[in-house]
Amino acid sequence: MLTISDVTVAHISKLFRLGCYDTDHIFRVDKGFVAQIQSIYAGAVTKTLSQECSTEAMKTVPAEFTSIRHVRGILSMGRTEDPNSGGSSFSMLLGRAAHLDNEYTVFGKVMEGDEVLAALEQVETRKEGIFVMPKQRITITRATLDGPDLEPKLSEGAERYYVLDTNVVLHQIDLLERPALTDVIVLQTVLDEVRHNKLSVYKRLRSIIADEQRRFHVFCNEFHRETFVARRPGESPNDRNDRAIRVATQWYQSQLGEEAGVEVLLLTNDAENRRLARDAGLKCESIHEHVRARADAAELMDLQAGLTAGELHQGKLNISRHNSRQGAVFVSSLKGHTSILLRGDEALNRAIDGDIVAVRLLPEAEWTDQVDSKLADRAALAAADDDEEDGAGERDMGAMPFAADLETAVPKRLGEDLCSLHEKVDRLAFSVIWVVDHEANVISTKVAKTVIRSVAALSYEQAQLRMDDARLVDPLTESLRTLNRLAKALKAKRAASGALSLASPEVRFVLDSETRDPTDVAMYNLKEANSMAEEFMLLANITQARYFSSGTLTPADYLHYGLAAPIYTHFTSPIRRYADQMAHRLLAAIIQWEAVPREALDTSAATELIDNLNQRHTLAQHAGRASVALHTLIFFRAKATEEDAYVIKVRENGVVVLVPRYGIEGIVYVAARGERSAFAYDAKTDALIAPGCTLRTFDKVRVAISVDQSRAHRPKLQLAIIEPVLPRA
Template sequence: MLHNHVFLRKTKKGSVAKIVKEHYLRTDIACGSKACTTCTPCKRANLAEALPPFPGSQVGEYIVPDTNVLFHHLDVIEHPSISNLVILQTVLEELRHRSFQCFQRVRRLIDDPDRHFYVFSNDFHAETYVPEPAATASTTAVAESPNDRNDRAIRRAVQWYNAHLAALHLGAVLVTNDVANRQLAVNDGIPALSLRDFVQKLPGSVPLLDMLGAAGDDPTAPSSKDAVADASRLATVYPEHAAPASIQAGIATGVYQMGTLHISPHNFQEATLLADVNKQRVEVLISGRMDLNRAMDGDVVAFQLFPKEQWKSIVSKVQEQEDDDEAVGSDADAVDDDDDDDDDDDAAADANASASSESLLMPTARVVGIVKRNWRPLCGTLEAPPGFKQHVDAAREHVIDPIQSAFFWPIDKRMPKVRVRTRQLRHLLGQRIVVALDAWPQNSRYPTGHFVRVLGAVGDRAAESEALLLEHDIAHAPFNARVLACLPHQGDRWTVDVDTIDKPDRVDLRHLAICSIDPPGCTDIDDALHARPLPNGNIEAGVHIADVSYFVKPDTPMDIEASQRCTSVYLVDKRIDMLPTLLGTNLCSLRSNVDRLAFSCVWEMTPAGEVVSTRFHKSMIRSQASFTYDEAQARINDTSMNDTLSTNVRLLNQLAKALRKRRIAAGAVTLASPEVKFRLDDKEQQDPVDVEMKELMESNQLVEEFMLLANIHVARKIQQAFPDAAMLRCHPAPPSNRFDALIRAVGQRGFPMVVDTSKHLSDSLDAIQLPEDPYFNKLVRIMTTRCMQQAAYICAGSVNPSGYWHYGLATDIYTHFTSPIRRYADLIVHRMLHAAILRDGQLARDRMKRLADVLNVRHRNAQMASRASIVLFTNLFFRNKPATEEAYILRVLKNAVIVLIPKYGIENAVVLPKASLAKCDFDEKDIAITWPADAASQTRAGKLALFQKIKVHIEIVHQGPEAAQRLQLQLTLVDPPLPAA
């Protein structure tokens, strides 16, 4: 059936054009119920065949939620007790445009056959299609909005379901929080409930009611009664956010700027973002509650720069948690404007005190509005309100408690406390729980949220690990049946067949002496190498990368799952794979002595490392050995080993040294990080028993150089083929003022530091050497790493070619090609490279740009999860074994020093006691804390300055309120001794 949608549109030239859109309708779209016998059989029908009568109804009912229910209350929908949902195409499309993340979560539910979710294409069914507003509105009537049209389409679909399934004693109920929509449904005889009313009809509804929060029927209303007290008696706490139209106008005129907020890990009331100041890209400081104005870490905000006379000192202080003792649920939450934290006044005083020294000042700004929230589920614990009794009589154990307010303390110290209302408070105390944010009203000191679920007891390693993954939004559920069905049916017996070898675009390289070099125990081997001398005196070198694209075809369930995970995540005790284990550790892994499919990049090079020619092709290889870094290094060192593989490894190392020399000469910056690895016991608990620094050898650098070379040459190839859509990886130059403190500190040691180009920075770092302290150079390189911006994926067509530059590597173009088993970006680049070789295919720039944005978020989350895993195991390691170790000062604050403990790779704050600080002075010129000798207490004069070697005591302590305690690593200064209180 063909439906024509006709409307008039005014063109840019002022004329009126008649537009006709054809919309095809069908009558054979199945309802999805397994009980239905009238629909055309549908293989994907997934709604249960028989349902018990819904409370208050005579029939079993399927649930049809509207878009707002899915968008605002997806935590409830994901609860295992919710099933048999009909997701209308209208709702799914609207959700996809509103939040792609929510859309992906709903798709996962739809793909789970046990949940009985079914997508009904109501917009293509002849009996449920509702024309668009312009096609039905008369010239005199008020035009129907798209939102009202969607509501009407949802009601029409529910009405059709009830008529269609009436003979089976089945039906459908519309679940919506829109009061007007519910009333229109009731007027038409359509069953409709609010989400709260629907949940209350379910057995065991208390947890679900808590998950709803206190939002009632209106998802935009404040979710705490404490935050909506009479405005006449409560003063405004925070400035009002600017309207979206005002924000857009302000950005267009340059009054406002836009950026992503990054809260300091040491001070939750201090944040930085990048801004243009005097035509330079610099880092800007936002400090204090009022100026942050309810913005959280990761939010995209609109901000306004302060004039230079209001710039503040770059020196901050540690403040990791609230010091106030507000009563939960009281009006103390709504405070007067002058009741702000003392830290704001301190910061202003510090700015005035240091105004004479411009080098110590940092541009400052205030948040005027939120462009995009980065709210995510938070993990943490609840604090019992004053006077609360957790233990009750056994006779009342199953009695439902009244709603009570409590403060939720997130694990992430950058996040504020959250006010939560729950009926399960006595069961949740002492548990690690998940809370979702609902709102942050202007007259509430803290945001409000609702309980989602329990992870386990505080301190339990499984619960803490689960919290770690949830905090960083790491998809870690087992691969579902649809994904696993994409694997070769032969399983681990799969082998390369002759037809694959004979394909014209795949070359048989099994005759080459190829080997891989990886860390010990590596099972997902992405890359292998070979080198051999050529008759003309040059050298042929090749990088062979696992051909994952052969197994993971575009738009298959496996590809969709990989595009959502984007990367494998490496934790201390486990790895969360992007691809099923059969591929990652077997069929795609370039293990030795088995035939494997690869994508090869082969060069002819001079002995000096100059590339003469490059060729790319898919290949079939047979690696002859899987070396560890130590084994490869042994072959490099032992020149008496003259077998083919040993000779080739030394040849590769010779070329790698030449390549590295050329890179450094071009301005590549060699950075450093305090990487550690834990040795776990052999027991099931996998407890950490030792910590050691990762050692870098020539064999590590050998692999690194050839991977960099392959990535650079592949980037050039795909950018030439797809100048608008190539997936590249750039590294922007760091903001100039990020180096200010480091330049001053290094200068005090007699070393000039020039940072205007990567070449000058690299030369400066090479020149910084202290013979009496070999670790000093690495320390400066670690601090330089902290000054850098994050590298990012970009779509070539979305930036100017100058934006392709990779600052750290000093190359004009770069991409990721060498790790497709563990990075989705590399898989995309493989497909691009293959299309470029065949000169076939077109790529959509907009799609690549959206994918690059997702990849950046997922890559960053994976990095943070890996670091959080190290922190967790560090805490476990020191839980029963306090120690005293040497440390270096990385940063001096007003009440603390940030130190690095090389032996364990620990970077943390040493907070100085207030009583001792009272006898100390802060030297703004030298950025140091000093104190005079005190004969009475027999304390000698002392100083804490950047790069200074000190001794600290390491132990694990409990922090936070008694009911919400957290295990934290605490460092205490041992030497030099502070002045006594």
């Protein structure tokens, strides 16, 4: 069949695939003119038609006139006076019929079997009106749809056929229009998807197909018995079409299997489709991989075509002020990335700072990202011998997380202004800079004192909203998404190494502006943005710790059990913790930025100071928890309420529940002190069981929250399960 009248081809192919022509007959044989097959629905067949066959046979297709002449062997649609009335009847031309040109749809050609046409011309006929008809019925015993003929053969010197995925056509049509790419199989699945998604690209593809020198062949795989695939339950249309493309590629490869040196190569930009194709034993590449590997890559892709096809990326080159052999090109065409790092003279290719350049990417496995963790340089604003620093280590309490405020160890002017990284304001910073690959493996590390200007100052909520909004593709948002992807990879590696997740609910209170009594309480909702920042702070703490080569403990004690890290020190909170400030000063000495601090040279004094810091840190944690407990009691003191809760632990005499609405965790006893319990603890199932009631971990319950003030000097929060009703003994 031809590749021009694709609607007609699809219609007739489907009728053949359904077996609709079985037992039909050739009702007209006009020597030198046509042999015509009767319409299926006109009662020409002697078998009972299926419902699907009857429905399809009643359909008509629009006229698809072409410049192809009606000559012997041409397959041409029958019709009434209406040009768009083509149904299931068609003719095989027995000679030249010029009066049919541009009046009847040509959809195929007899490639083999001219002797059959000659035999038809020898049958005895009779004339009925305008028709010349055979005297005896010429029955079509069985009509099947075979695969496309693989003629014309490959271009001279070519070694393969290419099968295109839809994404290649939609996004690389400029590349496909280059004359260097020939011998391409265009599947009906792909044609349909392209026409549905972008008509302009579909028309350009049809133009390529019409050029005989390009040798683009259309295969109606959707109507071939060996390549048609039905959609599986639960399978998306896209996944079904990808599978159809792989099945057709497999079929073509099997047809060419005996031809030495000939292969079928699937070109797809879909990584998952490539994986499944390779699992099935198919040869496949992305269009980018294929173009890079071709000897005629320069001929196949000029600069503009490369930019349009996404093979090249254009942007302004910025040479590093610290390394003249390294630069970055800021681009907007690379999804998930805002800049491309160039390292070395060969990569820079004689370009200078400020040039607009086009860049071709390395294989994805060789990609790297540069990530900076910048901490406010408190040490530069408060020297070790300043009055403000005198005795700071002895009085440091860290950051005390009171119910409503965060009490820090430095003046507000220093903590909230000079050491705060405001948007588009120059600030002194101590930076840890990593170059990492696509999987967050650290390739190189650098620590340095820097002057920075933040592009933006975002809250966790603002950062999360940007990452979640698919409409935002600006450089800032894309850089956040890149950081988030890398952070997830870092977290997964820690988890795989045995790191623990020890997060506990963090409670936030809203206080009355006058009385300072709590008016509302809720559990702080952690977002991916929180985790993203946390991962890079942890990495910074681990990274800079490696710079310290000695200490009072043995190397075995450097390990951090909870983080599964080989070494760890404080570093990322110099405003809140004096321990971090100590690490900053030591690190500054190690990189020869300043002299070794006096306090670090006295081992005994340093040990005493660190012990004091640890003790006061513990006290600060206790103070913070006590503040939360106090405000919780004040909040619920005159406000008994009911809330949903979940069982998180089961004990022999009760259960521990968590109330998500308030972040409250507490024990509920199943029997009062001195009472006999109706519940029995089952150690095998870790459950409390009573007649008609069982309590297990993760069960949802309803609890009453109140304050027990029976002991005036020691009120306490009280939780009681009200749903389900707990039975009494």
